[in-house]
Amino acid sequence: MKLIFEKSAAGRRGVRPVENDVGTSVEIPSALRRERPAELPELSELDVVRHFTGLSRLNFGLDSGFYPLGSCTMKYNPKVTEQIARYPGFAHLHPLLPQLPDGEAAVEGALEVLHEMDRWLSEICGMAAFTMQPLAGAHGELTGVMIMAAYHKARGNRKTTILIPDSAHGTNPASAAIAGYTVRTVPSNADGMTDMEALKAALNDEVAGLMLTCPNTLGLFDPNIQEIADRVHAADGLMYCDGANLNALVGVCRPGDLGFDIIHVNLHKTFATPHGGGGPGAGPVGVARKLVEFLPISVVCKRDDGSLHLDYDRPKSIGYVAPFYGNFGVIVRAYTYLLMLGREGLVRVSQNAVLNANYVRAKLQGHYDLPYDRICKHEVVFSAARQVARGVHALDIAKALIDRGFHPPTIYFPLIVKEALMIEPTETESKETLDAFIEAMIEIARLAQTDPKAITECPKTTPVGRLDDTRAARQPDLASLK
């Protein structure tokens, strides 16, 4: 499709701005003015709407079809949450209002949303308190690692290293590194679990903590979790839970009860807020009692009379990680979702998510390699190793799924599985959808043996074919400039 700039027609106007009713005009001196107007498109409102409608039709969203992208928890995003986030009382509220004298009274409802979310998430995760401020999962990780650092500083510990399994999301080591820590990788054992011997060898006085995804990125629950936590705690380290996979556990078990001290959750995964094609997300962070004093500023607190206020006087806090109270619009959506589910609905989330993943696992097991053959949690990781022998890679299988109307699973992650196909169906998909997907996967596996070209030449139904990544990186064309 043509770029929006290429559709521009000189002098054409779109939306008319507000009129000038003050009758005066100010002339800012030319030395402070831009020389030429910014070369933005000149289009009618209809032109613009058609352009973006056209672009949207080149996209596959969750509402378009099955989206089993592992580690991303692409569950249904309830429409009512969109409607409620747009209520003027939420959408038009200025974030500086509570910083005005008596301004907290002007945002009572918003503070209640934040405070209630703290209560819900703390109960779900078994933590003492949550901050809503982190603006995405990785931002939550950074916040959590900063809390770790503040804890050790307060105790006079000199800690330099954070331990991270080789199966972890890339954000874990990146977050630890930008917070100033050295990263040491802990290998997984043959069962895909933390290698206990390697962990013991890695633990020493310099270890600030361990970042663990629970269940891990293979979709497996580590039965040694308590021993791991005990050992890390014995070294005065902290246990960090990457909560990206919390959908497997909600209502069934609580990370705090497993020995974790810090957790981030992804509201745009477990708590059903839309991912927006790359955000906005939200990554609230929960902590155990001993870490509450380090939470970022500000903290929503309840006064004796039951009214809520924002506490900025937190001497041991790590300070500010976001300008205000987090991605509030996302938090409103997640809170709405939680209110609808309630305690009984939360349990059904994990029960059905795990059932669906195991249904896919069992039905595809004969057709694809399953490197870790166990009952899984919310997702299952296959390997395309068998298909590679016929020249069909995980990438080819992904493209063949596209031609069959499905979004592909996550591929080539986790890194410890060769040619990984990481499938997360989520609880909101029906049996018919799962059966159709399973049938397509089986057909692809069969074609990989009998007619590999039929797979390696996919996709054929999309507006573009496979794109040249090397060219994109070597001859960067990153903007249409004028």
Place this chain on the structure above:
Amino acid sequence: MPFISHTDEERRAMLEAIGLRAEDLFADIPPELRTKGLDLPRGMPEHRVRLHMNRLASRNASGLVGFLGGGFYDHFVPAAIDAIVSRSEFYTAYTPYQPEVSQGTLQAMYEYQSAICRLTEMEVANASLYDGGTAIYEAIMMSLAITGRRRVLVDETVNPIYRKMIRSYTGNLGIELMEIPVDGGRANRARIAEHFGENTAAIVVQNPNFFGAVDDVTDLGDLAHKHGALLIVSCYPISLGILKTPGAMGADIVVGEGQSLGLGLSFGGPYLGFMATRTPYLRKMPGRIAGRTLDKQGRDGFVMTIQAREQHIRREKATSNICTNEGLCALTALAYLSLLGKQGLREVAQMCADKASYAQGRLLRIDGVRLRFPKRWFFNEFVLELPTRADRVIRGLLQKGVAAGFPLSRYYAGMENSLLVAVTENRTKEEIDTLAHMLEVSL
């Protein structure tokens, strides 16, 4: 059960088909570690949730007449934006890992990057960061990586909340972060030159600054460049409809808060951090970047590119840990800039300046009210010096339904009587006159 399609019968059938019992699914979790039941309310049907949330929303004073800015503004948002970003093909998609089914998101990212470059007069932009504050932090980290130096000079007219964020993030990193006190409402040239040393990686300024004053910081860019350092400029994108651009002033990294580009105030988020830089620094830039390339048949298409910088490839050696960013907010900004267009954005910016100028004239007619920084040009925000404490005045007006502005004493010593007033194109003459009248009565 909400949002789950399986009937009990289907669940039974599925379990039977795979030879498992329901209790097998969680058998790997030791019973003593399982939750006995959550202390939370039962679920509510949709209509009750709507009533409940409506009651909460109604306890927020979102209908105040707003002269509150401080970096976050009540601008006009065209209705077409919501229609565009409500297309579920956009908002229910994930990050575009599979380009063949994500050309809509990817082309929009490329167009957004183009629009940011055109607006700031820079060469490359990323596809978004979380917000204006984290964007400055990322720009500082980038400048350290580019120069290999450790000192950063931050002008005190950079949004004080952002400065607190930068301090939090860099506190443990052994960075020499120096905040340079203000000089008459603008960046203090003498003090910056004084603290500028061989080890300085960057000078960080904001334009218009937190007091609303407009500056030309070309001289600071010259100073930085003469010694191999970078100039980082945080800017208010609407102002670039008329103001001299950071690119034209020699900025090396341009960042800012994109909330004003069609996003609601939404009590602090989701917002949009934008970042643009010059081509030589591309590979040190954080965040997603979309690029145009070709498919096997030679057709144009878009992919995420220059990914060797990113956490999923480089892990602890990545330029940043950012993954999920603010994609839909970037789409919103692109839709806004497209709907307003070349002429419209200029008009909005000029209208903000015009209405602010009218408001300033009107408010200065009040006895005892003067400008705190009379020598400065401003865009749409300015500092009034009142004959009394600003917080007292704000409290009184708030009770009458007017948010008169922000009390600068919250973040700056010695500014107890200073009121920061913001005027966007949304404010009417009548509202401005009402503010003036109320202020006059309250003094």
